[in-house]
Amino acid sequence: MAYVPVKGGEEAILNSLGMVAEERRGDPATPELTIAQIRQQQARAVDRVMAEGSLYDPDLAALALKQAQGDATEAAFLLRAYRTTLEQFATAPPLDTARMAIRRRISATYKDLPGGQVLGPSYDYTHRMLDFDLMQDGPRAPAARAGTPVDAHMPRVPDLVANEGFMEPALPPEGDPAPGDLTRQPLGFPAGRDTRLQNLARGDEGFLLGLAYSTQRGFGSNHPYAGEIRAGEVPVEVVPEELGFVIDIGEVTVTESQMITSIKGASGENPRFTRGYGLVFGHSERKAMSMALIDRALRADEFAEPRKYPAQDEEFVLYHSDNVESSGFVQHLKLPHYVDFQAELKMLREMRAERQEASQ
Template sequence: MYVAVKGGETAIARSWDLLAAARRGDESVPELTLAQIRQQMRLAVARVMQEGSLYDEELAALALKQAAGDSMEAIFLLRAFRTTLPRFASSLPLDTAAMRVRRRVSGTFKDVPGGQILGPTADYTQRLLDFSLAEPSVPAQPARAAAPLPDALPCVLEVLDREGLIEADLPPAGDPDPVDLTREPLMFPAGRPARLQNLARGDEGWLLGLAYSTQRGYAESHPFAGEIRMGEVSVFVCPEELGFEIDIGEITLTECQMINQFGGSKRAPPQFTRGYGLSFGEAERKAMAMALVDRSLRAEELGEAAHAPAQQAEFALCHSDNVEASGFVQHLKLPHYVDFQAELSLIRALRAQNPQEPTHD
């Protein structure tokens, strides 16, 4: 990441003042509070937490405010702050099957155990501007479900699992602890745990583009949305000094399991295979794109031809980090006088050696 900036101290200090003034805008307009951003821009807050690798709605809201709504800048701010935090424990694996569901849909079965739960979604709106939102609204009574939802809902894919029609979703014997990409660099070949970590904090736009490419024929993929669920999951840790698990709170997650066809191999019969996506907050598009790319990156593991960009791990993973990508692009704004003068001298020397009359069409 390119962050070094050199220049006149006075000019830089003045640019900070201008940035603060531009961020605040017209002072006759009430200033945004962090509570407003958290409550009313929850999807933007969720994205900053996902790609910033830190679940903290207050800090994500602060980063969005400081970045004046620039999600990539906010992600960079949160990611940088994350590196200053001490790590005092590692959580136990999350049990998403025990999720307190607020939304759960399946594109593969009409009738699923527990029913389809639409929850808060824009999927069924007409995408027309609602001009009533231009004015302050009268507080409304919170919407209530027709009937209380159960504490947990069974996973939709259990229907296929019971018949042995989908690959098992269990860790293999002797499965080692996954690599921690926040502490160790991404290395190739990368195992699936490392790939999923990378995708979980990858840029949503990049993953969406790759996922779309797989659906357009660049990975021979024909996926079905087996289950998409969103809700709250408890986080447990087991401190060494206590020796038992304790619940330290809940986080909101979105989980997606995609189903793909698989013709079978010498080791496995024809069956469905899975693509998996998991994101902080309400983030269906990100979770779905992640699941599609996860499945495409399993091509070699499943004995499939890997010829499309979304099936090439180095291409897909090395370009997914928007903090690194943004820095590498934006560093072009910084002075490159010496480099350019060298290039300019070379071009002039080449032209002097091979003088040509200019041509005109």
């Protein structure tokens, strides 16, 4: 549908765009936000936009947030639209999160684990009280920081459990096929786990959080343990055809969550733990944890579990977790539906008239 029936629509739209620009800027007497300020001081919002926009570029994500007036869904839409203009020049091998330069690493399953618990930057340890000091401009005294160095290598907790034979193995699919690419191929069903994880990684954080919560409130049969959550920088490598060997092209900040879930034992096999996995751009523990819980719920068929709950319904989860798709479908209701509505109104009048005639 389009605004074809609207008279004078072009002028009205131009005026609307001008009002958006004016509203975005705000009072000219107030200093304008810079991209650097948004990128550094609104980093969690930037991380969310990069994840849901399927593009790792903090500067562009900050620009999208500025352009969208802080609307994360609109900003993700802008970033995805820009991504479609980019050429894919190489495919990177899988990130090795065991090589992560860790800023934060915690586990709810072991108190004393190799490498230790690294609290790092987190709101988990803050009082949920407004800090009115932040309303004041100017420099503040730096917060105290521990000087203990972080171990260069920290084994992942699920791997420790797997070494004892108590964890399902993490094996590639038969034949180790190349993973699909949702940014270039449409979503189809049944979807492989690689496709599901891609979809969840760029899904709406709020929607995933609600689904993950549902699995713990009687709409799921697995009791999760936070095996490990780690956040930090991981090197990205490619193998250029003209060189034939691996080169390091930079690093990305990611958050990885591995949930250890209920004990399962197939016929003839020893009981063992199962796992759910989440990996997202930036520092986003809530998103990564939600992703891991839903990943495990969507694996119901692998463990011969009945699919009874929303989080176990592959089509429901994957289609509706995409906030760009969802937003577009909801917002299309703002387009003119004059003919449709008048047709239904006419039908309603005729039905009421027929009923009145029948009652006389």
